[in-house]
Amino acid sequence: MDATLERTLATLGAAIPQLQAVVLSAAPDGLIAWCWTRDREADIALGFAALDRAAAQCLEGLGSDLDSRGLMLTTDAHSICAAPLREVGEVGRELSPKLVLTSVFAGEIQRGMVMLHGTRIRMRVREALDGVWAGGPWRRELAEFLLGREAPELALARLSETSGVGLQRLAHASELDARERESVRAAIDRLQTAPLLN
Amino acid sequence: MDMSGSFRWPTLIDYLVLLDEEDVSVGLRLWIGALEVGFVGVETGQVCVARMPGVDGRMALGLLAELPGVRVVPEPWIADERNVEGHWEGHWEGRWRELVDWSVWESLPDRTQRLGQVREELEAIRSGSEPTRADSGSNEDGDDRRRARALAAGLLRWVGIEAYLDGDLEGARGFLSGEAALLPGEIVTAANLERLRVRLLEDELAASVLSLGERR
Numbered sequence: 413m414d415a416t417l418e419r420t421l422a423t424l425g426a427a428i429p430q431l432q433a434v435v436l437s438a439a440p441d442g443l444i445a446w447c448w449t450r451d452r453e454a455d456i457a458l459g460f461a462a463l464d465r466a467a468a469q470c471l472e473g474l475g476s477d478l479d480s481r482g483l484m485l486t487t488d489a490h491s492i493c494a495a496p497l498r499e500v501g502e503v504g505r506e507l508s509p510k511l512v513l514t515s516v517f518a519g520e521i522q523r524g525m526v527m528l529h530g531t532r533i534r535m536r537v538r539e540a541l542d543g544v545w546a547g548g549p550w551r552r553e554l555a556e557f558l559l560g561r562e563a564p565e566l567a568l569a570r571l572s573e574t575s576g577v578g579l580q581r582l583a584h585a586s587e588l589d590a591r592e593r594e595s596v597r598a599a600i601d602r603l604q605t606a607p608l609l610n
Numbered sequence: 611m612d613m614s615g616s617f618r619w620p621t622l623i624d625y626l627v628l629l630d631e632e633d634v635s636v637g638l639r640l641w642i643g644a645l646e647v648g649f650v651g652v653e654t655g656q657v658c659v660a661r662m663p664g665v666d667g668r669m670a671l672g673l674l675a676e677l678p679g680v681r682v683v684p685e686p687w688i689a690d691e692r693n694v695e696g697h698w699e700g701h702w703e704g705r706w707r708e709l710v711d712w713s714v715w716e717s718l719p720d721r722t723q724r725l726g727q728v729r730e731e732l733e734a735i736r737s738g739s740e741p742t743r744a745d746s747g748s749n750e751d752g753d754d755r756r757r758a759r760a761l762a763a764g765l766l767r768w769v770g771i772e773a774y775l776d777g778d779l780e781g782a783r784g785f786l787s788g789e790a791a792l793l794p795g796e797i798v799t800a801a802n803l804e805r806l807r808v809r810l811l812e813d814e815l816a817a818s819v820l821s822l823g824e825r826r
Binding site for chain 2: 414415416417418419421422423426438441442443444445446447451454455457458461465510511548551552554555558559564565566567568569572579580582583585
């Protein structure tokens with residue numbers, strides 16, 4: 413999943429020179445799902461997650477709908493825009509946690525372009541995620557298996573070895589086809605029933 | 611190796627410039643602090659592999675060449691794949707595009723020192739051990755494990771976020787704790803976990819205040 417998004421952003425970053433950072437966070441608590449920054453300084457994502465959180469609190473206080481919010485923050489040097497990854501909201505659950513995409517631009521850039529680029533980035537990230545977002549229960553099953561192991565990274569490597577599914581493909585669980593899932597599941601069973609042999 | 615004072619580390623371009631004249635295969639691993647950010651494989655002077663997380667080939671090479679503050683560590687290497695074609699100095703993309711702005715490279719301070727250091731490192735590799743295949747050797751074991759760790763951590767983070775989005779905060783905490791255990795000191799991971807703990811605490815407080823109110 414990370415690799416897919418990284419690839420998407422590398423392309424966008426090359427096409428939009430002013431683009432400085434993109435942060436995908438989960439509202440209302442501002443947990444950072446993923447972030448990309450041009451100079452690879454992940455720390456700045458923390459500030460944007462805080463911004464996401466503050467916006468959620470403000471709107472909650474106003475009794476406003478979080479799903480339709482948009483945020484624009486500008487200084488002479490930077491423009492920041494944030495909006496939900498998806499606009500469609502569930503009626504009656506105003507505080508339902510949602511993914512929010514924040515785009516940060518540096519340098520002189522017109523407000524209209526910020527909106528335009530922001531939307532474009534949101535669409536591309538959405539597309540990239542759609543391709544891998546399916547298969548949640550299966551992904552969770554795999555994660556739970558890893559969580560129960562003393563060294564999850566070794567368990568993942570062992571699983572890849574036993575099932576014959578490459579490490580990267582395995583970690584992007586949703587991309588596996590039915591046959592691959594079957595062989596990974598068999599490998600999980602084997603590792604669980606005979607932990608001493610592995 | 612002198613890493614003190616104002617001396618700048620040799621850049622990726624310094625290595626490529628010197629390797630251009632050499633009949634040697636070298637892998638260049640790029641680091642920012644303790645974080646490995648990319649790899650460039652050079653065979654007989656030509657870049658044949660470039661990769662960084664999520665990007666391969668010429669685009670990765672272009673991005674790596676521009677990363678500031680990178681430490682390059684050369685290692686023995688045998689070419690086993692190729693994702694960069696043509697000369698590393700530039701390529702056609704409608705027009706000729708240089709990998710770097712040479713006037714900028716030429717104006718960097720301490721060039722003699724930097725190139726001197728690169729020469730020494732390359733000499734050490736040439737006279738040192740036989741090149742190792744990518745799938746053997748203890749150093750590569752460490753790399754594999756690091757890669758598996760990053761992938762496992764990434765998976766746990768996504769599953770944790772998904773659990774959070776589904777309203778399963780306890781589940782989310784479990785997965786994010788697992789991620790944090792794999793990546794100690796990673797600031798975003800630690801911050802996520804801390805935020806989630808605060809949220810659970812707030813919910814607990816709100817619930818107990820509510821039940822106190824009901825009892826009165």
